[in-house]
Amino acid sequence: MAKDWKLIAKGLDPEVPESQLEKVQATLQALEVQLATLMETLSHDTEPATIFVPTEEHP
């Protein structure tokens, strides 16, 4: 499902101007498609590479 980049851009504070969106939209769309392809092989229980690891506290 393609994202509505214009709507997302307008919803931000400060909003991303339309002229800027025109410059970056193609790149965003391409990244979105590439990421979606990679997601197809990802198993449900794969954790992010950066996770919170609590350390022992020494008061």
Next chain:
Amino acid sequence: MTIQEAAKALRKRTISSVELTRDSLRRIAKLEPTLRTFITITEEAAEARAIQADEELAAGADRGPLHGIPVAVKDVFSTRGIRTTCGSKLFADLVPERDAAVVERLKASGAVMVGKSNMHELAYGITSSNPHFGTVRNPWDLERIPGGSSGGSGSAVAAGLVFMAMGSDTGGSIRIPASFCGTVGLKPTFGRVSRYGVLPLDFSLDHMGPLTRSVRDAALTLDALAGFDSRDDTSNRKPVEPYLPSEATSIQGVRIGLPEGFYFERVAPTVAEAVRRAAVVAERAGAVVVPVRLPDIANLNTIGRVILLCEASATMERYLARREDFGTDVLALLDQGRLIPATDYINAQRIRRVLRQEFQAVWKQVDCLFTPTTPTSAPKIGQTTLKLGTDEEDVRIASTRLVRGINVLGLPALSLPCGFDEQGLPLGLQIIGRSFQEALILRVGAVVEDALDFRQRMPSL
């Protein structure tokens, strides 16, 4: 002259730190109007530290090979009492109250900092054409970029202004300027050199390392910088080892992988030839060169870009109301990062884990990899696309294509000069190693460097 040669001369008393430092400052004064390599020059402090270094050496208090050596530090590292701009208008007047861990360690090793080097704005780009502090130029051809974001550091080392300059590398920002400027650049393993006191661009991709005139100089600098720092949560407790290869070091039996596919596609023929020639040199020195198939590096680059865009925008979001204070290219990237949903960022970090696991298999076959650092020599200032074969490619995407993925994996990587193209511009060889195997890639790099013998070739300025 290298750090090793200067260090010997200092101990023989044939030269003093004050002489080296004044020579460095004189050369900076002469070339700075052209090269724009510095944001701040610390002349008085440098002179005082050089006097102190000479006094200490005379008294037998030797802090090691960097003692009394003029160096520069990229303006992303906090320096107590000296402004630290990160190449940005936002921080133009920021004077930190603390030193970055790297600066502390350089001071402890007796290095003499002569200034803070210019860089791409916020370390977010590869041209180092800084809209606030000037366009850094490549000493080999003043109409060309030095690479970035550590472009001032690359330019300063290549022009012989300093013996070593510190850089930071989030998607190639040490290795790209090393390749374009004909210097050595070392990106250590993630967690090997502390990031404490460095203005962050990307929390999970930022690495700190030196640019130098020789591989052994990079190694002895890493000796001074490496080690655990409790103030950096990603700092690794793995004990450091000596990194400096001996003069008679050997690479007998070291397995070097020459990747098929990605790394030699869409690369200038002179670059591919120079890297293959370096592999032959390594083979003659006793290494075993084998073809190797790697996991898809394009996938690493995709998730690297998603992570970079999101983390950088998260870091800088609080300043984005001041849109006029950003350069146009950096603002476009920061806006782009804000538009990517959090779910995409998290999924990119999940895929990162999978790709890291896939890459483990490579190290069962080889000890290190030889690849080009950049697909071409330095592009011209203002050039936006590169033509490789029949394809037009964005200069930024092309220049980061062979280095970005290594930041995603956190692996150590070294860039060193491996040839010159038909225009006389330097070309870079990238040696990638296993995590925390800096000593091995430095050993291989030193042997290749000795055999190729490009160290004496300097730009005519």
